[in-house]
Amino acid sequence: MIRGVVLDIAGVLHEGDHAVPGAVEALRKLERAGLPVRYLTNSTRNPKRKVVAKLAAMGFPVTPAEVLTPAEAACDWLRREGYAPHLLAHPDLEEDFADLPGGDRTAVVVGDAGPSFTYERMNAAFRELARGAPFLALAANRVFRDADGELLLDAGAFVRALEYSNGTEARLFGKPAPAFFHAAAQGMNCDPGEVVMIGDDAESDVAGALKAGLGAAFLVRTGKYRSGDEARFAPRPTAVVADVAEAVEVVLRRWG
Known part of the structure; x- marks a missing residue:
């Protein structure tokens, strides 16, 4: 049933x-x-606040408690384990991590950074992983469909690149x-x-x-x-x- x-x-x-x-x-x-x-x-390009607001504006009967996001799950893990995030994600998602405490223990958190997937940011994340930082993947999807109707690369390709380069498997939250x-x-x-x-x-x-x-x-x-x-x-x-x-x-x- x-x-x-x-x-x-x-x-x-x-x-x-x-x-x-x-x-x-x-x-x-x-x-x-x-x-x-x-x-x-x-989805890891928008904070939970915007995801809920968009659904509500379209008329869906939704409350914040009914929406589950990978960022929320990752934040729970970071708090529990005592790590600060090194974010490789879209700038709009940063607000979901804003209340986390800082500290010297850092975990790399990868979402769909979109245009922010630059070589410099990828390499900075790689170096954190090489120093032993835990690797958290918010999602590992291959593609998603953009607003223009065409498919785009999703976070999975970039997660795999860092896994390959560092020899470390990411902990998946989505x-x-x-x-x-x-x-x-x-x-x-x-x-x-x-x-x-x-x-x-x-x-x-x-x-x-x-x-x-x-x-x-x-x-x-x-x-x-x-x-x-x-x-x-x-x-x-x-x-x-x-x-x-x-x-x-x-x-x-x-x-x-």
Whole structure:
């Protein structure tokens, strides 16, 4: 039985500055059905404040507690372990790390820095890693779809470059890290097997959710989806649907 729903955001609920048609009403159907929801994003170009505000402005029934971000998870780790961040991320994301204490113990934190992925900043991060700093990756996605409709390199390529150069594997905080999915399930008082994932990334969203033990995972044909994605990664999706509205209809019809 499905008792909770986890959704990716960009490409599933909105594309650029516009909600995917039918997405807002789909979320309101889940709300009326009493199914709790968590919004699970790998986006690391915007702080959580802006992610929540954008969804709310589009009409989605969202609260800050329902949105989980890799930066938030990484900040929890940094506080717990007593490290200050050496950020290689987009300047807009810096506010999510602003309240962390400083100190001599530094961990390298890599997100999608966009144009800030300069050689100088990459090399500065590499040198911190070479001195023994822990390596935290906020996400490792291959690509994402930009507002102009074209695909762009995501943080994964840069994470892999630093892993290769330093011989160190990054600790991943976003999808497909099982702990990220489990945190969403726990926040809804659900076992992972009672949760369904809806995403546009067959690797991080769908295969990642199923490997983490979620009960089902739907791949939508919006956002970064490309023809044949459903066959490229294992486990394969529970179902491939047109969009989030169809996914919600299937959830409510099959498990509601």
